[in-house]
Amino acid sequence: HGLTTALPAALERGEFFIEYQPLVHLGDGSVHGAEALVRWLHPQHGVLGPDRFIPLAEHTGLIVPLGRWVLEQSVRQAGRWHERHADSGPLRINVNLSPCQLTHPGLVQDTVEILERTGVAPEALCLEVTESALIGADDDLLKPLRRLAEMGVDIALDDFGTGYSNLANLRRLPVSILKLDRSFTQSMQQFPADPVDLKIVEGIVSLAHSLDLAVTVEGVETGAQAEQLRILGCDTAQGWYYARPGPPERLHELALVDA
Numbered sequence: 001h002g003l004t005t006a007l008p009a010a011l012e013r014g015e016f017f018i019e020y021q022p023l024v025h026l027g028d029g030s031v032h033g034a035e036a037l038v039r040w041l042h043p044q045h046g047v048l049g050p051d052r053f054i055p056l057a058e059h060t061g062l063i064v065p066l067g068r069w070v071l072e073q074s075v076r077q078a079g080r081w082h083e084r085h086a087d088s089g090p091l092r093i094n095v096n097l098s099p100c101q102l103t104h105p106g107l108v109q110d111t112v113e114i115l116e117r118t119g120v121a122p123e124a125l126c127l128e129v130t131e132s133a134l135i136g137a138d139d140d141l142l143k144p145l146r147r148l149a150e151m152g153v154d155i156a157l158d159d160f161g162t163g164y165s166n167l168a169n170l171r172r173l174p175v176s177i178l179k180l181d182r183s184f185t186q187s188m189q190q191f192p193a194d195p196v197d198l199k200i201v202e203g204i205v206s207l208a209h210s211l212d213l214a215v216t217v218e219g220v221e222t223g224a225q226a227e228q229l230r231i232l233g234c235d236t237a238q239g240w241y242y243a244r245p246g247p248p249e250r251l252h253e254l255a256l257v258d259a
């Protein structure tokens with residue numbers, strides 16, 4: 001595959017870039033942070049989304065250096081936001097981790113070094129891991145995540161509700177945030193929303209809160225969805241209703257409007 005063989009040179013030539021999508025507090029709409037989403041500015045094909053190349057990078061192992069690059073750039077960016085917004089509290093940065101990065105032995109050390117180099121507090125970083133990556137995870141896989149969590153890094157369970165994880169299993173995972181899958185948000189679009197979906201979200205939120213986990217919702221596209229999810233007790237939200245993924249300067253503007 002042409003894209004696969006082009007990946008290593010693309011990383012060296014700096015063809016990847018990161019867009020940031022704001023995360024807001026559902027209570028008052030204030031900006032909480034942003035999720036880093038990687039893109040590839042391909043010289044022939046233009047901008048390619050992660051769906052086009054992350055699976056290839058995972059297959060070849062390039063995801064490890066690429067993921068490390070994304071982490072370093074995103075944390076560095078968070079440091080710049082912190083300088084600009086010293087009074088309004090640090091904006092948090094969410095970074096996606098592939099399953100291959102979880103099993104890579106350098107994960108903890110790389111993360112520690114990046115935080116030290118950039119001077120960003122571990123509490124400002126959230127690593128997103130998909131629910132499916134942690135299904136059936138043994139202690140060896142959880143150990144690095146546990147170390148990071150002990151340092152103060154938040155671990156979020158991404159796309160939550162799509163896998164088949166045993167809810168009781170959540171207690172065992174070093175996770176502090178559930179990111180409710182977009183499909184739940186979509187079902188809040190109809191009015192009245194599907195009563196079964198309402199019950200499911202209500203149940204997930206109540207379980208999450210009883211385990212001291214925060215709930216983030218993804219894919220919020222309308223004010224009605226935001227209001228419904230707020231009433232159901234979700235904590236933070238992300239979606240086109242607030243902002244599409246965009247350049248880091250957008251965060252300054254949004255956070256300043258708030259301040």
Ligand code: G
Nearest residue numbers: 036037038049050051054070096097098245
């Ligand atoms: O931005 P977009 O909707 O195209 O993102 C699609 C998917 O790609 C998302 O599920 C997101 O988790 C994933 N993704 C985006 N950036 C990264 C990244 O830096 N690393 C990994 N592993 N996945 C990413």
Ligand code: G
Nearest residue numbers: 037096158218219220221238239240241245
């Ligand atoms: O990590 P994850 O797959 O959850 O990444 C979020 C993805 O969802 C990104 O690729 C982003 O572009 C996309 N996305 C973000 N907000 C919305 C939204 O409001 N609606 C839809 N359909 N997609 C969204």
Ligand code: MN
Nearest residue numbers: 035096128158
């Ligand atoms: Mn994500």
Ligand code: NA
Nearest residue numbers: 158159179218
């Ligand atoms: Na997600």
